[in-house]
Amino acid sequence: MWKKSLIAIVTFLGGVYFFLEFVVPATIPWKTTSGVVLSKPTSSELEIGLVRETASIQVMDRTTMVRRVGSGALEQALPDSIRPGDLVTVTTPAGYSTTGIVMPESSPRWVKLGRVAASKTVGIEKSILIRRMRARGSGEQVGLDKLNASSSASADWVQVGARTYLSDWYDNVNDFFIVLGSMAWGMGLLSLWLVHSSNIRKRRTEWSLSVLFFAAVALGVVAGLGFGLPEDSREWTKKLSDIVMFDLLRPLGSTVFSLLAFYLASAAYRSFKAKSREAVLMMVAALTVMLGQLSLHAWLTSASTWILYIVTTGAVRAMEFGLMLSGIAIGLRLWLSLERGAFFDREV
Amino acid sequence: MLDFLIKLQKVDRRWIYLAVAVACIVPFIVPMRLSVHPSRETRGVYEAVEKCPRDKVVLLDSGWDAGSLGENMGQGQVIVDHLFRRRIPFIVVDIGGSAQGPQFMNAVIKDIHDRKYPDRRYGTDWVNLGYNPIWGWQVITLVAKDIHKAFPKDYQGTKVDDLPLMRRTHNIDDISLIYTVNYSPCEDYISFVHGVYGTPIAFACAGIQSTTEYRFIPPRQLVGMLVSARGSAEYEVLMYPNNPEMRVSKGTELIVPMTYGHLVIIFGVLIGNIGYFAERWKRRRV
Numbered sequence: 001m002w003k004k005s006l007i008a009i010v011t012f013l014g015g016v017y018f019f020l021e022f023v024v025p026a027t028i029p030w031k032t033t034s035g036v037v038l039s040k041p042t043s044s045e046l047e048i049g050l051v052r053e054t055a056s057i058q059v060m061d062r063t064t065m066v067r068r069v070g071s072g073a074l075e076q077a078l079p080d081s082i083r084p085g086d087l088v089t090v091t092t093p094a095g096y097s098t099t100g101i102v103m104p105e106s107s108p109r110w111v112k113l114g115r116v117a118a119s120k121t122v123g124i125e126k127s128i129l130i131r132r133m134r135a136r137g138s139g140e141q142v143g144l145d146k147l148n149a150s151s152s153a154s155a156d157w158v159q160v161g162a163r164t165y166l167s168d169w170y171d172n173v174n175d176f177f178i179v180l181g182s183m184a185w186g187m188g189l190l191s192l193w194l195v196h197s198s199n200i201r202k203r204r205t206e207w208s209l210s211v212l213f214f215a216a217v218a219l220g221v222v223a224g225l226g227f228g229l230p231e232d233s234r235e236w237t238k239k240l241s242d243i244v245m246f247d248l249l250r251p252l253g254s255t256v257f258s259l260l261a262f263y264l265a266s267a268a269y270r271s272f273k274a275k276s277r278e279a280v281l282m283m284v285a286a287l288t289v290m291l292g293q294l295s296l297h298a299w300l301t302s303a304s305t306w307i308l309y310i311v312t313t314g315a316v317r318a319m320e321f322g323l324m325l326s327g328i329a330i331g332l333r334l335w336l337s338l339e340r341g342a343f344f345d346r347e348v
Numbered sequence: 349m350l351d352f353l354i355k356l357q358k359v360d361r362r363w364i365y366l367a368v369a370v371a372c373i374v375p376f377i378v379p380m381r382l383s384v385h386p387s388r389e390t391r392g393v394y395e396a397v398e399k400c401p402r403d404k405v406v407l408l409d410s411g412w413d414a415g416s417l418g419e420n421m422g423q424g425q426v427i428v429d430h431l432f433r434r435r436i437p438f439i440v441v442d443i444g445g446s447a448q449g450p451q452f453m454n455a456v457i458k459d460i461h462d463r464k465y466p467d468r469r470y471g472t473d474w475v476n477l478g479y480n481p482i483w484g485w486q487v488i489t490l491v492a493k494d495i496h497k498a499f500p501k502d503y504q505g506t507k508v509d510d511l512p513l514m515r516r517t518h519n520i521d522d523i524s525l526i527y528t529v530n531y532s533p534c535e536d537y538i539s540f541v542h543g544v545y546g547t548p549i550a551f552a553c554a555g556i557q558s559t560t561e562y563r564f565i566p567p568r569q570l571v572g573m574l575v576s577a578r579g580s581a582e583y584e585v586l587m588y589p590n591n592p593e594m595r596v597s598k599g600t601e602l603i604v605p606m607t608y609g610h611l612v613i614i615f616g617v618l619i620g621n622i623g624y625f626a627e628r629w630k631r632r633r634v
Contacts, residue, residue: 249448266364308559
């Protein structure tokens with residue numbers, strides 16, 4: 001029973017952390033200063049320029065943007081790559097130009113520009129969190145030494161304020177997932193070991209294939225010793241590694257995968273019949289897309305592209321939306337230990 | 349005649365297998381060329397690489413293996429060729445793909461390096477950081493924040509601090525484009541890298557997987573995508589518009605057998621339906 005409770009508690013606490021991390025701001029809002037870094041910070045102080053919005057410009061296909069970088073040079077900027085704090089000159093297709101600092105509320109479709117209206121010096125203490133704002137408004141925690149500062153060119157846009165502590169654990173929780181994932185690999189190997197050794201001990205049907213499994217694992221482990229050696233190495237492990245990789249795995253993997261072409265052709269021939277309106281619709285779309293994938297004619301590619309870009313995009317987005325909703329529902333059930341089924345009804 | 353048409357839906361599957369085999373093998377014996385028309389998604393990738401500055405790196409996430417070699421190998425070849433040609437440094441990683449990914453990509457790089465660009469140097473023009481088994485945002489986020497922490501050594505066990513290219517590459521600010529070539533690329537790049545940092549992302553994937561990825565192109569979450577062998581064949585047309593003899597990637601090699609193989613499938617579906625309608629017509633008459 002205690003194992004089940006432990007899993008439920010860990011799952012619940014993990015869920016609580018991610019939920020709070022998502023909804024609680026990284027810094028206390030009323031103790032946070034947001035703006036562009038004006039001068040090189042010292043270990044105890046940071047000078048922030050408070051920016052007031054002066055223009056909001058819609059980005060069209062022919063809108064151009066030029067960013068002024070630290071050295072004073074100008075570089076072409078794409079709407080996707082501009083960041084809060086960038087000093088840019090936006091020129092509309094009509095020829096109207098505006099220069100200003102990109103604000104965090106900007107998006108690739110709408111750029112909001114501003115200018116420094118005032119400056120504020122913030123004292124840096126241990127409880128203070130510095131978050132650098134990135135292209136889409138989501139920030140990342142940085143140290144003072146990583147900040148770009150300028151009063152006449154692009155600089156970093158930061159939010160500086162008293163931390164709410166949840167953000168401190170983010171990297172640790174991330175590391176925990178990486179360690180957990182690595183352990184799953186070992187668990188997989190252990191599980192295979194248990195299943196196949198039991199097959200051999202009890203002489204189950206096709207137990208010889210289990211022997212083959214252990215032989216393959218042993219070969220893989222020995223060949224792995226040659227992984228990473230220089231290309232011109234004369235070590236026998238390197239040669240064995242190359243043989244396993246390029247003379248065994250490569251042709252075997254390609255052969256197994258290419259068998260699909262034969263099964264696919266046979267299955268398509270047998271099952272793709274225009275038995276109903278829906279089947280006709282699906283068949284016409286599938287054949288058009290398939291023809292578009294070939295190098296036959298440009299207009300076939302265009303028809304296929306229209307289906308893939310417009311029709312499929314809508315359909316996949318709708319499916320994704322449904323999947324996400326059900327994912328949230330299942331996630332909530334797991335989080336609150338309400339889920340019942342083959343695993344959750346049994347004692348671990 | 350009607351009976352013959354009805355029989356068309358009952359062709360022995362072995363004839364279909366034979367037709368597919370002939371369609372795929374003959375182009376290897378009798379060299380043929382088809383005109384290739386670069387699509388919008390392929391142009392997107394090409395233009396993104398053309399815009400990459402030389403002082404930043406391209407992150408090449410390559411997690412393909414023998415199973416999808418026919419589709420992914422060409423996609424790796426063309427991008428490496430293009431990056432070497434433009435002398436844009438690149439970093440190869442394999443985040444949660446196949447464990448064989450780094451070795452297969454190494455073979456691709458070595459081949460292009462030896463054949464076309466022998467002056468490019470490992471450690472300066474490219475590095476291969478090897479494999480990380482965790483698929484998803486955890487490692488991707490770590491790479492964006494501190495690539496040295498995610499990959500402290502390269503695939504040969506050399507400390508990354510000892511590689512000149514890595515000494516000037518620390519986080520996402522030093523990466524101008526992420527190109528992920530895999531049977532099914534990791535979509536977390538879009539949410540956790542493009543969504544946060546705005547770094548352009550390009551995918552290269554298997555044809556069957558591409559239908560679910562097209563939705564990211566219209567809103568420019570993906571700058572482009574190479575789809576199956578067709579994508580790499582199209583890319584080579586863009587790279588060498590006037591030199592067909594320079595187009596030697598796996599994609600160009602496979603586009604003709606792939607086209608004929610697809611035509612056999614389409615032909616099979618058509619004759620199957622002719623047989624089906626003939627039978628239905630006969631039943632109605634009776």
